């Protein structure tokens with residue numbers, strides 16, 4: 001389609017090359033975002049999305065390429081220069097101080113002064129008005145960050161980036177990854193308001209449904225190159241986007257459920273932690289996959305941590321095949337055959353300066369050591385197999401983990417625990433931050449663990465994932481089991497209704 005684009009881009013990057021030792025992170029990649037559009041940027045883990053954002057932010061110098069912001073060519077981007085040109089970044093991490101108030105957080109580093117020092121009342125009034133009018137959040141400026149929910153914190157972070165009123169373009173890097181469904185809606189509405197003001201928005205996410213919902217155009221990266229720019233996006237685009245991202249179709253996102261072993265397996269009986277959940281009882285037979293659904297704050301995170309010994313229980317017990325398990329610490333859990341794939345894998349799961357091989361095999365060192373010596377070859381073989389099945393890039397066991405992309409770091413932690421020889425596997429949000437190809441692979445690996453006879457618990461905020469992977473699903477609400485249902489007996493809509501408390505749906509057994 002021939003045509004002349006008259007809209008001037010809010011910013012554009014063309015033919016950007018960025019070479020790190022051993023990898024071409026960007027290989028003539030381009031990106032153009034216009035005022036008043038929500039522009040999606042998608043690609044597999046390691047495709048170069050975060051790197052192009054860092055180039056624009058001036059924190060990473062490209063080897064070559066052109067950057068234009070607001071019509072001006074920038075010879076070399078610096079953080080201060082890009083900021084004064086009106087480009088704002090909502091980083092994935094929060095960077096907020098827990099004991100600061102909302103007002104202090106919004107004005108951190110950009111305080112207003114009056115004749116008598118800090119203009120506290122004015123700042124509070126402005127912060128509250130901005131949050132209410134622009135972001136739809138009615139909140140007192142005196143509240144402390146540590147008392148806010150995750151979505152509220154995210155919105156405070158957005159307010160901080162935008163309060164000076166000079167933003168022309170806003171970059172969101174996976175903003176919804178830590179959020180629950182109804183909180184995601186708050187962020188989406190905030191983005192719609194920014195768009196209506198003519199601000200250019202770049203939106204990076206692995207959630208394709210969000211991309212098709214809110215983006216006007218989408219750029220797709222693969223291995224550091226722009227492989228597609230979609231000018232029209234509809235619900236029907238998801239298949240095309242996946243194909244562009246990974247170069248193949250995914251016919252079956254979810255595995256076929258295989259034959260299941262039998263046996264009592266894990267029994268959680270009347271477990272409480274005295275604060276976040278109370279009298280929770282669950283049974284996960286051998287070879288079974290039990291899903292745990294629930295909003296943030298439902299207690300499901302704390303429940304998983306307690307089963308793994310990271311938190312103290314105040315009542316209740318754990319059994320496996322009738323034998324009582326003593327789990328007061330994570331080391332005891334591992335010794336008794338329980339492993340956890342934690343949700344915050346980067347902080348809880350990795351030793352960043354170590355190599356991929358070392359990180360991936362921390363849990364299996366025993367199996368790989370002979371007479372106390374680590375068998376480097378066995379470690380290498382085991383790791384190579386997992387790197388292959390999870391498609392970790394670069395596919396090099398000696399790469400330093402810190403230098404991998406966010407999603408590839410996630411995969412390294414997964415590799416470690418998937419290789420562990422355990423009888424109970426706890427997965428807490430195993431696919432957050434992971435690309436669509438690796439997701440399908442992870443689902444298959446979870447299914448394989450069940451087929452081998454393990455008891456598996458999958459805690460997830462994604463109802464589609466729970467229905468696709470689990471045999472049985474329990475819904476937690478305010479620290480209690482609100483109901484339980486066979487995955488085959490419930491639709492996505494009904495599951496969402498039960499999770500949000502909109503309805504306790506037919507097919508659910510009531511709490512015990």
Ligand SMILES: Nc1ncnc2c1ncn2[C@@H]1O[C@H](COP(=O)(O)OP(=O)(O)OP(=O)(O)O)[C@@H](O)[C@H]1O
Pocket residue numbers: 020021023024025043044045046047048049050051052393394403404405406407408433
């Ligand atoms: N400082 C660095 N040193 C060496 N390699 C790096 C560095 N930063 C990134 N890379 C490599 O560059 C490539 C692109 O990484 P990038 O973080 O941009 O991916 P991404 O598209 O953001 O992926 P994800 O979805 O996993 O976050 C990856 O292969 C990564 O390992």
Ligand SMILES: [Mg+2]
Pocket residue numbers: 049050051405406407
């Ligand atoms: Mg990234």
